[in-house]
Amino acid sequence: MVQRTLTWMALAGAVVLAMPGLAMAERPKANDGMVVDSKGMTLYTYSDDTPGNSACNDKCAQNWPPVLASASDTGTENGDWSIITRKDGKKQWALMDSPLYTYIGDKKKGDMTGDGKGEGKWAMATMDGAD
Structure with missing residues (x-):
């Protein structure tokens, strides 16, 4: 019985670790005018997106x-x-209908290395005009 319980606990832990997208369930927030995730990582918008739709x-x-x-x-x-x-059917947060993204190049809270990437198509998300 103990072995079976430990096996299920290990399996549950592996499933949680394999689903990193589910960890970001909190609504993004404003931090000094910019938009960040629950870990304080900078969020971005993509100019190829259309309102309510992700092109990425x-x-x-x-x-x-x-x-x-x-x-x-x-x-x-x-x-x-x-x-x-x-x-792919997953749910994604958006600010004023602009889908939000993190950038793989940002390694720590406060990094903004994605701003202006892709010939300026990627921009740091800000709270301009938002409540």
Whole structure:
């Protein structure tokens, strides 16, 4: 019985570690005008996205991981924060209908190395005009 319980605990732990997107279920927030995730990492928008839709999939999403929401998240009532459904069916946080991403090149809280990348198509997300 103990061995079976330990096996299930190990399996549950492995599943949690294998699903990093589920760890980012908290709504992003403002920090001195910029938008960050729950770990304080800078978030970005992509100019090739259209309102409510992500154009960053597959290889792009490996370098620019989408800020995923949990299945139970619904956005907020004021309309600034919303959740879109990605091509792969996952839920992603958006600010004023612009999907949000982290950048693989940012290694620590406060890094902003993705700003201006891709011939200026990637920009640091800010709270300009948002509540």
